[in-house]
Amino acid sequence: MGEIDEKFYLVRSDVLPESMQKTLEVKELLERGKVSSINEAVKKVDLSRSAFYKYRDAVFPFQAMVKEKMITLFFHLEDRTGTLSNLLTVVATAGCNVLTIHQTIPLQGKANVTLSINTALMNIDIEELLQQLKRLEFVIRVEILSSGA
Template sequence: MADYSEKFYLVRSDILPEAMKKTLDAKRMLDRGKAASVYEAVNQVGLSRSAFYKYKDAVYPFQQMVKEQIVTLFFHLEDQKGSLSQLLSVAAEFGCNVLTIHQTIPIQGKANVTLSLNTTGMNAGMNRLLQQLQDLEFFDNVEVLSSGA
């Protein structure tokens, strides 16, 4: 018989037992302050306290289990008013946290920008972010210099 005690699995939410889903909902309510106690949270989601305590340390949202992701991007930026601001707005729109920004002094109307982002909270894929950045009219190209934790 296999020992499942320390193994982790990625499972689609639609096949989870209802008690596990409700445990996740109750934990989310507690984390966000929408319930003041376990008793209040389980009552709001329709779960017994015993089921909550059975699953609370065993089930987590996938995003909570993923390590912090740091990506460094490099841009050739045209020297236009507001271009860096638009770049940062796109990063924020995608849920990225800006860690560092380095911009060279513009020479012949162009500056190099290196941007390090924490993408842990990103609400879309990296390819969509890169495409949105490349669609901005003041960039020649966007390069990924590094990706990882």
């Protein structure tokens, strides 16, 4: 499986496809507690569940990312001694402050870790941080789960 170079773009909302705009609406309904489930939210904005799941981890409101300066990263890692420590060193060296850490119990030599980090004092851009993390030999996958609150 080849490594995918992720790049991020700022795009005006009026040129986003309707399904991406509706995905953002669903996320906002869920965040504000206006609906009790994803199913209820997608029905309310007339979006298929499959479209929501396709775009939910790919589109984010820009103002939330700028205002909160917080992102959540998901990692799929090989379970080795010092893995989490090395991962956190890269994050700290980039000037990020770790807000939360959640690690699953390793199964078959692999574990999932979710990190929420404050990027307000980050000294490199997010793409460079992602590239540094992907270069760690124990990182199988890293992706941005969310930005904002």
